[in-house]
Amino acid sequence: MTPTSQRRVSIFGATGSIGQSTIDLIARDLAAYDVVALTGGHNVALLARDAIRLNADIAITAHEEHLPALRDRLSGSGIEAAAGEAAIEEAATRPADWVMSAIVGAAGLLPGLRALEARATLALANKESLVTAGPLIMATAKAHHARILPVDSEHSAVFQGLAGENLAAVERVIITASGGAFRDWPLEKLAHATLAQASAHPNWDMGQRITIDSASMFNKALEVIETKEYFGFRADQIEVVVHPQSLVHALVGFNDGALMAHLGAPDMRHAIGYALHWPDRRTLPVDRLDLAQIATLEFRAPDEQRYPALRLAREVMAAGGLCGAIFNAAKEEALDSFIAGRIGFMDMADVVEQVLTRLDADVTLMQGAMTLDNVRAADQMGRITAQQVIGSYPAV
């Protein structure tokens, strides 16, 4: 804590969906916070606006070419401007009490690790950190006596369901999946799904990448791995159920048969606010559920033909080691190629599966020690191999 007892906070990925929801909460009580660093990517106008509004010490864009524009917008404010991956890494080493990790993709791993090394409490929205390097990030937190608080809605829900419970009494956890944009589409239409159709989530307002991952169920595949890595459950204890309303976020099943469900409106300010104020609970600006009006909650088993990503996640967990980094990298490349119109919607899972099959035999790569260098090498190999696979596809 600073002498004024303000909490020092940094937000990595401040210009994104999670970053903006975090800023919304912090801006409601600005006097309580000392904002250290805000980072963004292309959206320099928003980054500069919020850095000034929150009186941050430093604003950083990931892209060097945007630095002049950022400097220009911050001129006269006294706020430092910087750019590039190294500047983001440096900002993560600055003392902070609470750090939001909300950069999208594998780029979120390094600042999260550095923030933990600096003993910050890490509010972790960037699920890719746990998928690519779960054991490394958990070991880093332990070594530096730093805390990780889950922000992903399902994981926040499990975390809340486990509060005060004996972990040995947990039989299973169930995370819910909305089913995404195409849950009710005929299977044969999925190959022709467009970018615009895949980018419309039925319940949540999120960044484009996670929204498309929801439609393909890659988001849930990442989340199953995230559950294993964060809570330490066995893969066979983690279940997924399709719940089209996204009101129940997760359930924890105990050895006495009890199933504790976490419900709430589909608004990430709940999970973010919970992580911001933990271990307290504070009043949050989220809708309250009217159960009588909702009347019915629906659940169905996921169809693995429609969602091959779930089967791939099981294979990744069985392989262990650096397989998660390869899986995530291949998924990111496939997603980029779908967004660019290079491959079709169902091709994404096919690309990832082919990458896993091709690299499965590379025992040195797959079973390398869980170091940052090895994670990065596995990530690179996953991307290169994915590009080779994508190159073999006819243009759509």
Ligand SMILES: NC(=O)C1=CN([C@@H]2O[C@H](COP(=O)(O)OP(=O)(O)OC[C@H]3O[C@@H](n4cnc5c(N)ncnc54)[C@H](OP(=O)(O)O)[C@@H]3O)[C@@H](O)[C@H]2O)C=CC1
């Ligand atoms: N949105 C949600 O409700 C949820 C999100 N999450 C997870 O949280 C993370 C953020 O998601 P979301 O907010 O939706 O994503 P957005 O795409 O909305 O925002 C991503 C943020 O990361 C920045 N960014 C993008 N690429 C890079 C890069 N290479 N280096 C540094 N910064 C970069 C973006 O900058 P800019 O936009 O300026 O280019 C932006 O600030 C993801 O890991 C996602 O899976 C988890 C649960 C729910």
Ligand SMILES: CC(=O)[C@@H](O)[C@H](O)COP(=O)(O)O
């Ligand atoms: C809000 C959140 O946590 C997302 O990860 C959400 O889970 C996406 O919805 P799906 O259930 O469609 O993946």
Ligand SMILES: [Mn+2]
């Ligand atoms: Mn989620």
